[in-house]
Amino acid sequence: MFGKLDLMQLQQLWWIIVSIVGSLFLFLTFVQGGQTLLSSAARTDLEKSMIINSIGRKWELTFTTLVLFGGALFAAFPLFYATSFGGAYWVWIAILFTFVVQAVSFEYRKKPNNLLGPRTYEIFLFLNGSVGILLIGAAVGTFFTGSSFQLDDYNLVMWQHPLRGLEAAFNLFNVALGLFLVFLARSLGAMYLINNIDFRLDLMRNLEKRLRRAAFNNLIAGLPFLLFVLFKLVTMEGFTIDPDTGGVIMEAGKYLHNLLAMPLALGLLLIGLVLVVLGVLSCRYSRTNRSIWFGGLGTVLVGLAIFFTAGFNNTPFYPSSFDLNSSLSIYNASSSRYTLTAMSYIALAVPFVLAYIAYFWHLMDREKLSTGEVSDFTSKEIY
Amino acid sequence: MIDQLNLTMVNWARAQFAMTAMYHWLFVPLTLGLSFLLAFFETLYVKTGKEEWKRITKFWMLLFAINFAIGVATGIILEFEFGTNWSNYSWMVGDIFGAPLAAEGIFAFFLEASFFAVMFFGWERVSKKTHLFSTWMVAIGTNLSALWILVANGWMQYPVGMNFNPDKARFEMVNFWEVLFSPVAISKFTHATSSSFQLASLFVIGVSAWFLLKKRHRDMAKKSIIVASVFGLLSSAFVIFTGDEAAYTNARVQPMKLAAFEGLYDGETNAGLVAAGIVNPQKKPGDDQAPFLFEVKVPGLLSLLANREPGSFVPGINDLVYGNREHNIMGVAEKIEKGKIAIELLRQYKDAKKENDMERADSALANFNKYKDYMGFGYLNSPEEAAPPVGLTFYSFHIMVILGTLFPLLFLLFLLFASKDTISGKTWLLRLGILGVPLAYIASQAGWIVAEVGRQPWTIQNLLPVSVARSNLTAGTVQTTFFLFLALFTILLIAEIRIMLKQIQIGPDFSGMPDNEI
Structure with missing residues (x-):
């Protein structure tokens, strides 16, 4: 079935798969958003426990999706993996660091004898939700703004900036994208918590109010950054593959052209943004607890639009501003046809995986997280 | 490909990989084995309907979770370290590892991640049977994760199913099944998982032995010991079988590694197996010094194990480095x-x-x-460079084999006395059981040292030396991240051990149960 696809079709298929995984990750950063809400939305220990136990049941899903995103890029576009990780060294190391400390924090925060004390683990969670997401956003920003690297004849990367990737965090566009993602994650986090926690007890009412406000306020806080990113995106000079020579050249309004050339991407972007806004508004101004599904779906669609704009329509998705012809596209960075075909058969399992994740998510969350469950001192499972 | 070899950087990158991999492997084997033990305990609960099995399951599950979290934390570094420190390697093997890694992510990681939450938080939220199903899925998921990464490692020891593409300067996969079912991949997977089952069994036995010595939770301790020692005993059979298989495969595809872990410099027909010995640290390939300061040899056994043919020729380091015309070995x-x-x-x-x-x-x-x-x-700069460090490989191998052979005896003794219900009085055995826990970790780590140090100087056997596999980084950069990760992992490890010991000390929760069951 996949054996009939030619290399270019497979490369496009895998960019779509990578985009889906990356976009799902953006949705799942509601966990990271929730982590940063710990210090601002929760006033009492009980409220803190509610938040941490609610997102604590999903953090591994987010973490695993990030790992799969990295794995899928390694598998489908190994030259990107080698170039970016070996080149933009420090930005990736910093991101990884925040995820290492996240992984232990849920489990260890409340356990007796935990060496660092609960406060430290809460700081770890905050770092992951703020710095981690900001830097991921900045790294995604380089898909449009480019990086300084050169590849030699043997495809070995020579990074040309002494900060080795951290320079991405000093570019306004990248930072704006990162900050928008941080606020978006907080907004999603608030909406997820509204959905997941049982607020029927009086002592939970205040938390609910604060979370509903947080969903709204964080979107408002992120809005200037979003507008800046969108404005820059449609006005900036972009990297394009010259179809005649195969070389990479600069093109004014490139990403606007991409959006116009791919109505699907434009549609995804607009519908996605509308859904996010609707989700947030419904969370703020109604009693619904389903806002996260709108916000989440919207986030996935926006993510897809970003990735499609970065990788399709003759666009190198990992451009080098130092040496245009070292830029990586889905066509020159991919695995071989044989490997992409084999991987495509393996990826047939993805819908099945998504189905069981959704089914067990439903099974586990039929009943909302209650205060009783979290304050049960005999239960050692709680975070 | 790289004009100026920066050996200091390569050595720091190797040190970093060794350090992070060894930290990660402190937690993985317990996860692999304990996940199955949890599934056994819970199956007993569902079958018998006895509340105490549930409490036992929950106790071990808590320890599992503490260990699991840090395993995840240390694991993510490894995935990305391929890219950060070894970017040339990632490019050259990306096409081969793509499919196994995609399979690992899709099949295995999500099983772990989704069902872990159900297993841990779902006791009151899903039915008994769904919960049991989830626990089994966690066990299968964790072990499947091990499969795919060990397939990748197996390929680095014995690269098959591929072709070198000169235009792209990389290796490309031509046969997925050859990569997946390579004999090295199979023996790697079976040996690593079964020895992890041993480790987890020893962990459960060690903790239970401590309870018995403290005269606490004796019933739970005895029941746990019986389940763990049966599992450990069965796993041991696999460990020995797959270990023998691994040595046989080594002789075929990595004869240099075999020669190094046996300290065999000059090849012999009817070669003897060194049961124990002290390596001469001055000995170099090609010189006249004796390879051992002291050795105990079993005549003829190495030929039998390596080639399954008594009296056959086993090449030594010198034969492989300098060539041996008689046996048709190119220098x-x-x-x-x-x-x-x-x-x-x-x-x-x-x-x-x-x-x-x-x-x-x-x-x-x-x-x-x-x-x-x-x-x-x-x-390579000189023929001698092709030989791995003999001392480290030799000692690691012998420590692994000696301990791996003693563990089944320990399982047997525990099973015997626990089923006769006389175990509480056997203080010496209980103490030995506690000692078994660190020994299991030592054996497990030693196994990886044999596999990885024994492959030196290669990242991919005979194809890609470590010096070419690296990224273009300065030694200082890699040194910095080495110490960053060392500090971070050490702090997290101390935290983990303290939390774990505290939870063991607190013990299982049998509140609300009749006294005679506690």
Whole structure:
């Protein structure tokens, strides 16, 4: 079935798969958003426990999706993996660091004898939700703004900036994208918590109010950054593959052209943004607890639009501003046809995986997280 | 490919990989084995309906979760370290590892991640049977994760199912099944998982033995010991079988590694197996010194184990380095020479293609194909470089084998006395059981040292030496992240051990149950 696809079709298929995984990750950063809400939305220990136990049941899903995103890029576009990780060294190391400390924090925060004390683990969670997401956003920003690297004849990367990737965090566009993602994650986090926690007890009412406000306020806080990113995106000079020579050249309004050339991407972007806004508004101004599904779906669609704009329509998705012809596209960075075909058969399992994740998510969350469950001192499972 | 070899950087990158991998492997084997033990305990709960099995399951599950979290934390570094410190390697093998890694992510990681939450938080939220199903899925998921990464590791020991693409300067997969079912991949997976089952069994026995010595939770401790020692005993059979298989495969595909872990310099027919010994630290390939300061040898056994044929020839380090005409072994000097020709021809091919001189390109490529199997050797500076460090490999191997052989005896004794219900009085055995826990970790780590140090100087056996596999980073950069991760992992490890010991001390929760069951 996949054996009939030619290399270019497979490369496009895998960019779509990578985009889906990356976009799902953006949705799942509601966990990271929730982590940063710990210090601002929760006033009492009980409220803190509610938040941490609610997102604590999903953090591994987010973490695993990030790992799969990295794995899928390694598998489908190994030259990107080698170039970016070996080149933009420090930005990736910093991101990884925040995820290492996240992984232990849920489990260890409340356990007796935990060496660092609960406060430290809460700081770890905050770092992951703020710095981690900001830097991921900045790294995604380089898909449009480019990086300084050169590849030699043997495809070995020579990074040309002494900060080795951290320079991405000093570019306004990248930072704006990162900050928008941080606020978006907080907004999603608030909406997820509204959905997941049982607020029927009086002592939970205040938390609910604060979370509903947080969903709204964080979107408002992120809005200037979003507008800046969108404005820059449609006005900036972009990297394009010259179809005649195969070389990479600069093109004014490139990403606007991409959006116009791919109505699907434009549609995804607009519908996605509308859904996010609707989700947030419904969370703020109604009693619904389903806002996260709108916000989440919207986030996935926006993510897809970003990735499609970065990788399709003759666009190198990992451009080098130092040496245009070292830029990586889905066509020159991919695995071989044989490997992409084999991987495509393996990826047939993805819908099945998504189905069981959704089914067990439903099974586990039929009943909302209650205060009783979290304050049960005999239960050692709680975070 | 890399003109200036920065060996200091390579050594720091190796040190970093060794350190992070060893930290990660402190937690993985317990996860692999304990996940199945949890599934056994819970199956007993669902079958018998006895509340105490549920409490027992929950106790071990808590320890599992504490260990699991830090396993995840240390694991993510490894995935990305391939890219950060070894970017040339990632590019060259990306096409091969793509499929196994995609499979690992899709099949295994999500099983773990989704069902872990159900297993841990779902006791009151899903039915008994769904919960049991989830626990089994966690066990299967964690072990499947091990499968795919060990397939990748197996390929690095014995690269099969691939072709070198000179245009892209990388290896490309031509046969997925050959990669998946490579004999090395299979023996790696079976040996690593079964020895992890041993480790987890020893962990459960060790903790239970402590409870018995403290005269606490004796019933739970005895029940746990019985389940764990049966599991440990069965796993031991696999460990021995797959270990023997691994040595046999080594003799076929990595004879140098076999020679190194046996400290065999001069090949012999009817070669003896060194049961124990002290390696002569001064000994170098090609000199006249004795390889051992002291050794106990079992005559003829190595020939039998390596080739399954008594009296057969087992090549030593000197034969492999300097060649042996009688047994048709090419020396490394000759391979280096051919390798340098291959590198030169590849360069000529690339240049000719750049100048669009297709005729010259074709002839360079045709010539290159004759020499390409030796290309990796072209990056070595001397034949002696092809030999791995003998001392470390030898000791690690012997520690692993000796401990691995003693563990089944320990399982047998525990099973015997626990089923006769006289175990509480056997203080010496209980103490030995506690000692078994650190020994299990030592054996497990030693196994990886044999596998990885024994492969030196290669990242991919005979194809890609570590010096070429690296990224373009300064030694200082890698040194910095080495100490960053060392500090971070050490702090997290101390936290983990303290939390774990505290939870063991607090013990299982049998509140609300009749006294006689506690």
